[in-house]
Amino acid sequence: MIHPSAARRYPPRPRLLDAFCCAGGMAMGYHLAGFDVVGVDIEPQPEYPFTFIQGDAVAFIREHGAEFDLIHASPPCQAWTPLNAYNHKSYPELIAPTREAIDAAGRPYVIENVEAAHTELRNPVRLCGPMFGLRMYRHRLFETSFQLTGPRHPAHTAICTRNGYLPTPEKPFMTITGGRHSKAWQRAAARAMGTPWITTIRGVCEAIPPAYAHWIGGQYLSAQEEKAAA
Template identity: 40%
Template sequence: MRALDLFCCAGGATKGLQRAGFHVTGVDIAQQPRYCGDAFYQADALTFPLDGFDFIWASPPCQKYTAAAPLQKKHHPDLIAPIRQRLMASGTPYVIENVPGAPLIDPFTLCGLTFGLNVKRHRLFEATFPVLTHPCPKGHPGDWLIVFGWSALRRSRGAGTGPKKDRGKTKGHSVPHAEACEAMGIDWMNRRELSESIPPAYSEFIGRAAASHIQEQRRLAA
């Protein structure tokens, strides 16, 4: 099956879709020398042809919606609405991924800790097919990492452990890039690319659900 990854960057979502059995074509407005997919086009996701694919993944830039840089939001366009319009018109099963706070329709959330990763990395997903999800670990316990910008921090929630005065507090300590990569399940990106990525475990999980949905639709149509 063929998948299209729009706004692909270096291919965090692409890698997971490949693991789910898709041949993946990536599209990004910028050249991506470390893109890991099967084919790549430097092009505008809002005009790239959508025909010929079984599944489409779209990750519009998140700066418009992120809480990390609220003063910069007005300088970034809202690309979710126009890309959704294109995807709906295509009739192809799709997913739109973005950060908490993004205006997605009936989204579900994935958490890295649910997948055994050492990052929380909450992301929202709007899908046109069923995806059976699992809740986050209660309280997000442990010393997991936060990956953002050019940095990665180790964050301790302190939930229910240690001196009572420290419980529930947070602390941050910088960690090496290699450790951040390991936490995300990614070994081919630089710091900037990593900060813009999702763990491949997310897209593999969703990609398997997409593949099952596509196969079932084909069976019913036969």
């Protein structure tokens, strides 16, 4: 049994709010980096691996954002995806309202979205699967309130399988986007992403590899340690 006085040796883990959390790909990376994570999403997320609250993410940031050490937000990307150029559907554009809510909370932050949303983001850093040894190409942009750098971005020389197909020795990288896929494809996609707890096609297609958040969270915590030591 650990003596109560031992708790003084271990500072509490910083708290992170994971807004628009989906099934928790980024959440797992932040957890591994050293955060206690709380997720918020408008839809139920039964596979979310940490504390989950169903509700409006922007409203939650306004009401509770100041209670967290760091806020991560992944507003819906459909309005900027290339597919919507053909669908011409109306989707909410929530990057700016999310940033406004975070600014009001006065907390450091990360805002993530797809490459096509680059005009909505401020000086974003691009991360991709091969930077972290993942066999899938998945560019995502990250606007941060603190300095963020990415690992070296290897050239995209490996060939991807077509969407819905399993990787082969000739085409070792997976294409992970939505569709009517097999269960075998879903499991392979979850392994490629590093999200084995996600068991649905939609969940894995919407997820962001935990390795991205692990990198981001590690850089943030290292910067905080340097400030404390200065």
